[in-house]
Structures are given as structure tokens and as C-alpha cells.
Amino acid sequence: MDQSKNPWELNAEWWQNSFTNGMNAEYSEQLLPLIVDLMKGFQKVLDIGTGEGQIIRALEGMSIDAVGIDQSQKQIKRGKEINPSSFLLRALAEDLPFSYAFFDAAISCLVVEHIERFEESFREASRVIKSGGRFVLVMNHPLVQSPGSSWVEDWTTDPPEKYWRIGSYLREELSEEYFGDGISIPYTHRPLSRYLNVLNDSGFVLTRMIEPAPLNSDEKNSEWKNEISYIPRFLIIVCEKTSGTN
Ligand SMILES: C[S@@+](CC[C@H](N)C(=O)[O-])C[C@H]1O[C@@H](n2cnc3c(N)ncnc32)[C@H](O)[C@@H]1O
Numbered sequence: 001m002d003q004s005k006n007p008w009e010l011n012a013e014w015w016q017n018s019f020t021n022g023m024n025a026e027y028s029e030q031l032l033p034l035i036v037d038l039m040k041g042f043q044k045v046l047d048i049g050t051g052e053g054q055i056i057r058a059l060e061g062m063s064i065d066a067v068g069i070d071q072s073q074k075q076i077k078r079g080k081e082i083n084p085s086s087f088l089l090r091a092l093a094e095d096l097p098f099s100y101a102f103f104d105a106a107i108s109c110l111v112v113e114h115i116e117r118f119e120e121s122f123r124e125a126s127r128v129i130k131s132g133g134r135f136v137l138v139m140n141h142p143l144v145q146s147p148g149s150s151w152v153e154d155w156t157t158d159p160p161e162k163y164w165r166i167g168s169y170l171r172e173e174l175s176e177e178y179f180g181d182g183i184s185i186p187y188t189h190r191p192l193s194r195y196l197n198v199l200n201d202s203g204f205v206l207t208r209m210i211e212p213a214p215l216n217s218d219e220k221n222s223e224w225k226n227e228i229s230y231i232p233r234f235l236i237i238v239c240e241k242t243s244g245t246n
Contacts, residue, residue: 003073007185008114012052012074014183020054021082026233030212031138032058035107038136038238039064042105048093048125049111053079053086067103069096093121101130109138112195113187116174122202131243135204141211141235142192147175151227162227195237204239211235 003009022028036058039045043065047055050068052075059066060083069091070076079088091097093108094117106125115121125135148167154160170191176184196206211232222228 006072008070008072009074011183011185012072012078014179014181015075016052016078020052025215027054030215031109031234034210034212034236035109035136035138036062038134038236039105039107042134044103044105046096046098046103046106046125046128048096048106048108048121049114050079050088051075052082053088055107055109056086056088057083067098069093094124095120096124096128098128100127101133102128103133104130105134105136107136107138110140112137112139113189114185116188118188118190118195119198119202122198122204126202126204126241129241131241133241134207135199135239135241137195137199137237137239139195139235139237140187141232142190142195143169143235144231145233146189147171147173162224164227164231192235199237199239203242205242206237207240208238209235210238 018024019027032055035055039059040062045059045064045066047066047068050056050070053068056066056068066087068079068086068088071090071092073090076088076090079086089097093111093115106129112118112121129135144164144166146167146169148165150165152163152165154163172188172190172194174186174188176186178184199206212234213229214231214233
């Protein structure tokens with residue numbers, strides 16, 4: 001890709017300032033603690049699409065040898081500035097620069113939606129994780145966060161009601177998520193079956209699915225708090241690398 005058009009080079013600073021180093025409660029209060037928990041007991045861990053390495057930093061002090069890879073030069077550069085001893089490399093998820101079965105586990109957090117050839121990235125993850133190892137995939141929940149999904153408030157009923165519109169769940173499509181201030185990031189929505197079937201074809205078996213309740217700290221006193229509390233933002237898929245396949 002022409003790096004002057006790579007959305008993660010163009011928007012690296014925005015991401016770093018908005019979503020890392022405690023700037024985003026979903027990360028600091030929910031995702032990072034969950035990931036740390038899921039990586040406990042594994043020694044060599046790969047973080048695929050590490051960004052500026054916040055997961056690698058969260059794993060520090062756990063006797064884990066963690067390596068992060070990301071395709072964005074700016075993300076890797078920033079990660080090395082924050083912690084020069086973090087082991088971060090510039091590389092593609094679809095072409096990992098590691099040998100067969102090098103890692104005990106791998107994590108990829110909010111990355112797969114941004115990878116066009118995601119099948120190759122799963123095959124590569126499977127290649128570098130040893131048999132019996134773990135692969136953790138964190139994604140925007142594909143069932144409820146599909147393009148066109150949103151809240152709908154119905155003020156014609158008494159009392160008014162609020163619904164979550166599912167959107168075009170089955171349509172696999174590339175969209176842009178707009179964050180304001182001219183920042184937009186392309187992502188591909190895919191139905192859950194696409195991910196699970198490709199994981200299976202790549203030599204993984206599902207061991208656990210986690211759908212954390214949304215934090216919604218701003219919504220605690222909202223009149224819609226019951227509706228909002230039951231629509232998850234994230235899906236976490238935990239897999240085991242089986243022997244034999246790949
Ligand atoms: C939403 S950020 C998540 C960063 C990090 N995983 C975290 O949770 O803090 C997505 C990252 O995926 C990286 N990325 C996207 N496509 C990639 C690919 N094909 N190979 C490696 N990294 C990729 C981007 O450069 C970006 O840093």
C-alpha cells in the first residue's frame with residue numbers, strides 16, 4: 001500500500017492520543033485486564049497488529065516474552081519511544097517473520113476488521129503458534145456492530161422505547177467508520193460464521209467466547225440504561241491451536 005494513503009499512518013497520532021495510555025476506559029478498564037488474564041501462563045506471546053504496543057506494556061512484569069508486530073511505521077516508532085525495551089517490529093499479519101510454532105500464544109485486538117486478506121493472517125497465526133497454544137481474537141462484535149446498526153428511539157409508544165437495529169449483518173462489506181475531525185478508518189464487516197469457519201480451517205478450535213457487557217459509564221443514569229446495558233460492543237474469541245492441521 002502507498003504509505004501516504006495508509007489510514008494507520010495518517011491517523012496514528014489520533015489513535016495514540018484517543019485510545020492508549022489510559023485515554024480510553026474500554027481499553028484500560030475492560031480489554032487490557034481481560035487480555036492480561038487470557039495470556040497468563042503463556043511464555044512467548046505475539047501481539048498481532050500491536051499498534052503502539054499498549055498490550056505488550058500491559059503484559060510486562062508477568063514473566064512473558066512478548067513481541068508486537070504492526071504494519072504501521074508510526075505506531076511502532078511511538079511504541080519504542082514510550083518503552084525502548086518493548087520488542088516491536090514492523091511486519092504484516094499476513095506474512096509473519098517468525099518460524100513455525102515459535103509462540104505459545106498470540107493475541108490480535110481490534111485488527112482483523114482492518115485486514116483485507118484476513119484468511120492469510122489466521123493461517124499465519126496458526127503457523128507460528130505451537131500445538132496446544134492459544135489464539136485470542138478481539139473484535140467489534142460482528143453481530144451487533146454491523147454497518148447500519150444503531151439505536152432507534154421510538155417516541156410513538158408510551159413509554160417511549162429504544163431498539164438496537166442490527167443492520168446488514170450478512171453482507172460482507174468494506175465501509176469507513178467516521179470519527180469526526182476528518183478522521184475515517186476503513187474496516188470490513190463480516191458475519192461471525194466467516195471468522196469461525198476460517199479459524200477452524202486454519203487449525204484452531206474454539207474454547208471460549210466472551211461478550212463483555214458494555215461499560216457505558218456515561219449512561220449509568222440514563223433513562224435507557226437497561227437497553228444500553230445489554231448490547232455488547234466487543235466479542236472475544238479464544239481458540240486453541242490443534243495438532244496436525246496447517
Ligand atoms: C485499532 S488499532 C489496534 C492496535 C492494538 N491492537 C491495540 O489494541 O491497541 C489497529 C492496528 O492494526 C494495524 N494493522 C492493520 N492491518 C494490519 C496488517 N495487515 N498487519 C499488521 N498490522 C495491521 C494498524 O496499523 C493499527 O495499528
